[in-house]
Amino acid sequence: MTARESALSRRTFVKGSLAGLALAGASGSALYGCAPQSQKDSANGAADAPADQIAWSQCNVNCGGNCVFQWHSRDGKIVYMESDNTGDDALQARACLRGRSMRRWINHPDRLTKPMKRVGKRGEGKFEEISWDEAIDTIASELKRVIDTYGNEAIYVNYATGMYSCTGKQPGLRLLGMLGGYVNQAYDYSTNMLSAAMPFMYGNDKEKGSVFGPYDALNASSFSEAERASDLVVMFGNSPAETRMGGANAVWDFARVREAVTKRGGRIVNIDYRLNESSSGHPDEWLPIRPGTDAALASAIAHEWVVNDQIDLEFLHTYCVGYDEETMPESAKGQNKSYRAYLMGEGYDMVEKTPEWAAPITQIPADTIRALADEIAAAEAPFIAQGWGPQRHTNGEDTCRAICMLPILIGKIGLPGTNTGQREACPSVSLVGGLPFENPVKTAIPVYQWVNAVDHGHEMTATNAGISGADKLSSDIKLIWNYAGNCLTNQHGDINYTHDVLTDENKCEFILVWDTVMTDSAKYADILLPDAMRSEQLNMQTQGYTEYYTAVVVGGPAQEPPGECRSSYDVCADIADKFGMKDAFTEGKTQEQWIQELYEAGAEADGDMPSWDEIREQGVYKRTLDPVIGLEAFRTDPAKNPLGTPSGKIEIYSEQLADIAATWELEDDEVINPIPVFTPGFQGYGSVTDEYPLYCAGFHHKSRTHSSFGFIEELEQVARQQLWMNPLDAEPRGIADGDTVAVKSPAGEIRIEAKVTPRIVPGTIGIPQGAWHNADMDGDRVDTGACVNTLTTYKPTPLAKGNGPAHSIIAQVTKA
Ligand SMILES: Nc1nc2c(c(=O)[nH]1)N[C@H]1C(S)=C(S)[C@@H](COP(=O)(O)OP(=O)(O)OC[C@H]3O[C@@H](n4cnc5c(=O)[nH]c(N)nc54)[C@H](O)[C@@H]3O)O[C@H]1N2
Ligand SMILES: Nc1nc2c(c(=O)[nH]1)N[C@H]1C(S)=C(S)[C@@H](COP(=O)(O)OP(=O)(O)OC[C@H]3O[C@@H](n4cnc5c(=O)[nH]c(N)nc54)[C@H](O)[C@@H]3O)O[C@H]1N2
Numbered sequence: 001m002t003a004r005e006s007a008l009s010r011r012t013f014v015k016g017s018l019a020g021l022a023l024a025g026a027s028g029s030a031l032y033g034c035a036p037q038s039q040k041d042s043a044n045g046a047a048d049a050p051a052d053q054i055a056w057s058q059c060n061v062n063c064g065g066n067c068v069f070q071w072h073s074r075d076g077k078i079v080y081m082e083s084d085n086t087g088d089d090a091l092q093a094r095a096c097l098r099g100r101s102m103r104r105w106i107n108h109p110d111r112l113t114k115p116m117k118r119v120g121k122r123g124e125g126k127f128e129e130i131s132w133d134e135a136i137d138t139i140a141s142e143l144k145r146v147i148d149t150y151g152n153e154a155i156y157v158n159y160a161t162g163m164y165s166c167t168g169k170q171p172g173l174r175l176l177g178m179l180g181g182y183v184n185q186a187y188d189y190s191t192n193m194l195s196a197a198m199p200f201m202y203g204n205d206k207e208k209g210s211v212f213g214p215y216d217a218l219n220a221s222s223f224s225e226a227e228r229a230s231d232l233v234v235m236f237g238n239s240p241a242e243t244r245m246g247g248a249n250a251v252w253d254f255a256r257v258r259e260a261v262t263k264r265g266g267r268i269v270n271i272d273y274r275l276n277e278s279s280s281g282h283p284d285e286w287l288p289i290r291p292g293t294d295a296a297l298a299s300a301i302a303h304e305w306v307v308n309d310q311i312d313l314e315f316l317h318t319y320c321v322g323y324d325e326e327t328m329p330e331s332a333k334g335q336n337k338s339y340r341a342y343l344m345g346e347g348y349d350m351v352e353k354t355p356e357w358a359a360p361i362t363q364i365p366a367d368t369i370r371a372l373a374d375e376i377a378a379a380e381a382p383f384i385a386q387g388w389g390p391q392r393h394t395n396g397e398d399t400c401r402a403i404c405m406l407p408i409l410i411g412k413i414g415l416p417g418t419n420t421g422q423r424e425a426c427p428s429v430s431l432v433g434g435l436p437f438e439n440p441v442k443t444a445i446p447v448y449q450w451v452n453a454v455d456h457g458h459e460m461t462a463t464n465a466g467i468s469g470a471d472k473l474s475s476d477i478k479l480i481w482n483y484a485g486n487c488l489t490n491q492h493g494d495i496n497y498t499h500d501v502l503t504d505e506n507k508c509e510f511i512l513v514w515d516t517v518m519t520d521s522a523k524y525a526d527i528l529l530p531d532a533m534r535s536e537q538l539n540m541q542t543q544g545y546t547e548y549y550t551a552v553v554v555g556g557p558a559q560e561p562p563g564e565c566r567s568s569y570d571v572c573a574d575i576a577d578k579f580g581m582k583d584a585f586t587e588g589k590t591q592e593q594w595i596q597e598l599y600e601a602g603a604e605a606d607g608d609m610p611s612w613d614e615i616r617e618q619g620v621y622k623r624t625l626d627p628v629i630g631l632e633a634f635r636t637d638p639a640k641n642p643l644g645t646p647s648g649k650i651e652i653y654s655e656q657l658a659d660i661a662a663t664w665e666l667e668d669d670e671v672i673n674p675i676p677v678f679t680p681g682f683q684g685y686g687s688v689t690d691e692y693p694l695y696c697a698g699f700h701h702k703s704r705t706h707s708s709f710g711f712i713e714e715l716e717q718v719a720r721q722q723l724w725m726n727p728l729d730a731e732p733r734g735i736a737d738g739d740t741v742a743v744k745s746p747a748g749e750i751r752i753e754a755k756v757t758p759r760i761v762p763g764t765i766g767i768p769q770g771a772w773h774n775a776d777m778d779g780d781r782v783d784t785g786a787c788v789n790t791l792t793t794y795k796p797t798p799l800a801k802g803n804g805p806a807h808s809i810i811a812q813v814t815k816a
């Protein structure tokens, strides 16, 4: 496909614009397949129905799709939505059912429409409407008080992903930066353990041109490359059909991968604790595995390859450090610390990692492990990819590296059709930037540590809590700025514990929440602001992080924001005014002017994007990217293109990790390993008890994006919040499909409907993450909303200090 894939869309486009939306002509609307009856009548001249106003927008939730919305409005009110119908239909970013329900969200009677202040206890959810003046005064004076009393490191901008656009969250960051800054966050909730651990293996060094990113196209190959040249796809906990659902999203790429690979006589193997929707209904092989044990499976496959002489020694000796004694760094030579010594039971735990060893851990029979080892070794171009489920465990830091050992050991890296073991690549191109901001504060906390930083930040250091940019925190967190996120409670770990920390007003003194509906996190606000949604203002966003195409969407507004909702840009400008900084904040520009300027800067840098006037007309600009092969340059010439590791090679053994393990303050059950070994982790393999005899893991659910859309009843009807449970576990408990059950973990208790199904490995239950927490927090705290974070325990992982407990839980289930 050519770069200017948008040519067709320009010809067929139905005109829409900012103020005074142009009316679509009857012939224009007839170009779209699914115009409603009144429109079709109008096109035929049968009735005199009013023509729609058209405005473009995008789905801004954090699923990475950034699917295209084409809003149809009448009398200034959205009436229905079409999705992307521009250009080549193989490249249409068509919205999934969630995106297509956005109108129900935007026009929901529960929309927040006025600023409010808390009148009850924190978390109780009692608020009183106030004026914007009062809200802005309070926010400005609290910011001033906290900065004057505790310094800027007492301000924390909570992790929040509900609004992807070039504005939205950015105005707040720009404002806070101008006020002296805020404590930064390292990593994210998506790839927390992987982002912390993988750079030790594949490197991260800007000067060497090897920068690590969990979403990048440097360390991973694209699905389009698998489609082009792979003959076997092995996926560990990766479900594009659920987590990248929209039109031009990876689910579509994956469908094409399946077609191409099977045509070549190859297969797709999906390793997951449940039969996920990416493989159900297809002839792929599902290998049910106990969650959190992928490193044991990888070790056993590796062991097979060693004993059958299927290892690529030449590759390991040329490109890697630490496979065997020959390539161990000086500091670790002669101590049986190589990866091979681990596999053969000559070092570390002194246990040989045979398939028979792995079988009871993983629940995968030894013969099946052997067959898989043979199949991968025999493939010409195995494409091995892991989703982010396996790393979102308490042993995730080792698991993600252990999976990457598979392509490394057989030298299937940097070659056509292969992948590095990471998730398939996402485009590294952003066509447009966001509102600029700069944070003078350089100190960062690992993202999952914020509750600890509220509770006892002053005790947190580089070696006991993973603080970076400084040796320690200078203050506890005293002010939380929470824009478009539900991570105060719902999406963070251990809601019951977090509630106790947040309700102590001596700890965090001020909480600002900015949302569109009354979420569980919003209940903890001291000031709660209503936001105008993207489709209610001029908006722009570049492509998401999941498709191998690049795009930019510019459009809106499709209707006026309800009540007193305003854009965050305008509100932040008013707060800046209280500090005498309005002009510096706005630079004399409106949000619309910023967006145009950002677009034009992107277009100029790209050289191929349409003009501002053109994009305002066509709404969408997109083009495909060429397939990429992860680490191809390194494979071709490792001397010229070294990795960003200290040795410039793939570090199977990391001296840096060995150093961290020796110098950090760790608890007895916290282990950091220089090589990727199998460790059970906290509430991992072997930790079940009589009281909590089941393993419990989570997964991302198709009826929501996290908690977003969680209140749209129609979506809940499509894919209900249910507990997955194998009949082998349900029957002895007298539980039948559809029963309401109680799930109890060491952290809390929920009520949920049981889905009794052989689609989950026995001994483990599965709960979709993101359901809306609903409990009497002054009473029994039993969560009838069935939010999985009522069950997770707040214990950050050893290296990343991350949200591994998200998928590592032990539990008991009883009939409620
Ligand atoms: N146990 C467990 N916990 C998890 C995970 C897990 O797998 N298991 N996954 C984790 C991951 S990967 C992530 S990314 C996080 C995500 O956690 P969050 O970033 O909190 O994501 P959402 O739950 O989607 O919350 C987004 C919020 O933004 C709001 N919003 C939407 N549009 C607008 C807008 O226009 N303006 C404003 N102001 N607000 C808006 C929504 O109403 C919603 O409250 O959750 C993490 N939590
Ligand atoms: N529909 C929908 N799409 C989304 C989101 C959403 O909430 N809903 N969230 C978006 C965001 S922000 C993110 S970060 C991504 C998340 O993307 P991922 O992190 O990849 O999603 P998960 O569902 O947590 O995990 C992927 C798969 O891993 C499996 N799994 C869990 N633990 C293990 C394990 O130990 N071993 C193995 N082999 N498999 C395991 C799960 O059953 C699941 O099928 O998705 C994005 N897309």
Ligand code: SF4
Residues within 6 Å of the ligand: 059, 060, 061, 063, 064, 065, 066, 067, 094, 095, 096, 097, 098, 099, 100, 244, 245, 246, 247, 249, 705
């Ligand atoms: S796939 Fe994701 S971005 Fe696309 S419409 Fe669905 S929720 Fe929105």
Ligand SMILES: [Mo]
Residues within 6 Å of the ligand: 062, 189, 190, 191
């Ligand atoms: Mo995420």
